[in-house]
Amino acid sequence: MAAVPLSELSLYPATPDQVLESRRRHAHQWRRKLSFEDYLLRDQIMDAQEQSVDKKMTTWVLAPRTDPTTLDFMCSCEIFRRIAISADPSDPAAGAKQVITCAIASVFTPPEKRKKGYAQHMMRLLHWVVAPRSALPDFPEAWGSPPEVPEELGLQKAQFSVLYSDVGKDFYQLCGPTAKPGGGWLASGAVETSWYADKAATGSTPGATSPHIWLTEDDAKHVWSLDVPFMRADVVEAAMTSGHTTISLLPTKGVGAYVIQRTMSFAADGTSVLPLDTWGVLLLPSSVVGVDEVFADLETQPTYATWTLDSLNETSRALVTTRVRASKETLPALLKVLTQFALKENIQKVEMWGLPEGLQAVASESGWKTSERTDHVSACKWYGKENESQLKWMFNEKFSWC
Ligand SMILES: CC(C)(COP(=O)(O)OP(=O)(O)OC[C@H]1O[C@@H](n2cnc3c(N)ncnc32)[C@H](O)[C@@H]1OP(=O)(O)O)[C@@H](O)C(=O)NCCC(=O)NCCS
CATH class of the missing domain: 3.40.630.30 (Gcn5-related N-acetyltransferase (GNAT))
Incomplete structure (x- = not known):
């Protein structure tokens, strides 16, 4: 007491x-x-x-x-x-x-x-x-x-x-x-869909990847700002089709950048350093060359992932996606780029939080496993008339973690 x-x-x-x-x-x-x-x-x-x-x-x-x-x-x-x-x-x-x-x-x-x-x-x-x-x-x-x-x-x-x-x-x-x-x-x-470098079947990730652009932290921020209108539209559509009040946090205004900056460490001279220069990837549909064009193209949904790093133990680290936008058709290509990046950077695990169920099934065909998270369990308290159990929390991804 x-x-x-x-x-x-x-x-x-x-x-x-x-x-x-x-x-x-x-x-x-x-x-x-x-x-x-x-x-x-x-x-x-x-x-x-x-x-x-x-x-x-x-x-x-x-x-x-x-x-x-x-x-x-x-x-x-x-x-x-x-x-x-x-x-x-x-x-x-x-x-x-x-x-x-x-x-x-x-x-x-x-x-x-x-x-x-x-x-x-x-x-x-x-x-x-x-x-x-x-x-x-x-x-x-x-x-x-x-x-x-x-x-x-x-x-x-x-x-x-x-x-x-x-x-x-x-x-x-x-x-x-x-x-x-x-x-x-x-x-x-609180679900994660994960891939482990040591369990990857040999030969499953090499090969040509789809055209893509790597994203710096500033690029990632720009991509999030372009994604917000898509997120808003998705939240409205989900509310209308599910009949449930649907919510989402947004990765803009420093929220998504927070989880990148948390990976900061310090050089011997006291200057702060980040462990990576690349914090995301955007796939390029054919004949499209720039970030803005991808988001302006009304014919194709943009496909991208941004990420942060987490340590798994003293020696190994995981790439945790902060925000993923992909369709069932484009996800396999995105997974391939992610796993190749992980292998190149000596990252042992790639973890995606809150992947929609339809995409979890597609990921499983590429050998990814979806499981409940026992750590960082996302939880919500609603201050409206609905009960939390009636709410739909979309884009419940790592970008909003703190
Ligand atoms: C978790 C923490 C904040 C609880 O603080 P506290 O003032 O002792 O909490 P209270 O006295 O109000 O409640 C104690 C209850 O918390 C729960 N609890 C505490 N630590 C827990 C743990 N690691 N796992 C699950 N439940 C836990 C238990 O129900 C415990 O009751 P019990 O001892 O009868 O089992 C404290 O243990 C702490 O600071 N831990 C390290 C930091 C941390 O993990 N913070 C939470 C991050 S999400």
């Missing part, structure tokens, strides 16, 4: 010192090959990037009401305020509405404060920070007063919030906006 009664605690936007303390605390957990100092430096650099500036990213701490700025806070997390789209099948004229979503990250309680209910309480209070009060039930009396949320943070406006659980499906699902267990983030669409 909590050493401090829950009513004596609340959730506060972290002071700069608390932000640093929270990062120091979780460095050990998430720094991987970065040194402690470089882990802090990477976060500091990323604070100035598009996904975080203008108070889009804020750190929150669960702390005593009597001493909200203490460095001895109970636990912490990060909120990324992002743009999303939502289409309601009962309102076709509205199309894909732009809405605000909040992505929750870096939920952390230091070992000596664990198992006292602090993280659970923080997650329950988070709904009161991100969602409009009108979308929530009465605030539980036993918790004291609700968190105060400064207007300039642009919070309390989310239509939904998302997170990626590394502690299974139950923990976050149990944390709803009241003391009653349940009503929290519902796991949704």
Whole structure:
């Protein structure tokens, strides 16, 4: 049980010192090959990037009401305020509405404060920070007063919030906006379709690939911006054909770039370096030569993949696609380019998140396997009248991870 009664605690936007303390605390957990100092430096650099500036990213701490700025806070997390789209099948004229979503990250309680209910309480209070009060039930009396949320943070406006659980499906699902267990983030669409270099049948990937252009990080950003109208149209169509409210985050505004920048490390002279120059590939239909032309061609759907890297263990790494657009006809050619790139770069696994079922079947014909993810389990909490289980989350891919 909590050493401090829950009513004596609340959730506060972290002071700069608390932000640093929270990062120091979780460095050990998430720094991987970065040194402690470089882990802090990477976060500091990323604070100035598009996904975080203008108070889009804020750190929150669960702390005593009597001493909200203490460095001895109970636990912490990060909120990324992002743009999303939502289409309601009962309102076709509205199309894909732009809405605000909040992505929750870096939920952390230091070992000596664990198992006292602090993280659970923080997650329950988070709904009161991100969602409009009108979308929530009465605030539980036993918790004291609700968190105060400064207007300039642009919070309390989310239509939904998302997170990626590394502690299974139950923990976050149990944390709803009241003391009653349940009503929290519902796991949704956590699937990966993967290919392993060591299991690839010899001779399965060599051979001529379709014409393509490699994408730098800037090219990837450009491609995402060209893809957004297609994503909007797909979300509306999915809502109308499925009869379910359909949502998606968007890879623009620094969101997709965030997962590229997270791969940053540092050279001996302290300059930041990324492990790759190439972060995507776009297939070129015949007689088309440039990125803009591919997206302007109304006859053919663009086919592309963008990606980031993840480490599998000390020595091997995975390429994880951040966003894939392909049809059943074009996917095999895209897979071939991806696997050849992986082999060339000594990447042991290629992983695609949230591939639509029809494409999973096509990938399986090329030897790819689809399975449920047990880590980074995507989960969503909806602050509208529908239940999370009735929602369709499209483009539930790595680009929106944080
Ligand atoms: C997960 C974490 C935030 C929980 O913090 P906490 O303040 O101890 O959480 P609470 O006391 O509110 O709840 C404890 C419950 O969380 C759940 N939980 C904690 N760690 C878990 C794990 N690794 N897997 C599954 N469930 C877990 C359990 O249900 C546990 O209850 P139990 O001890 O009775 O089994 C904390 O263990 C932590 O910081 N871990 C390292 C970082 C991390 O993995 N963060 C989550 C990223 S998605």
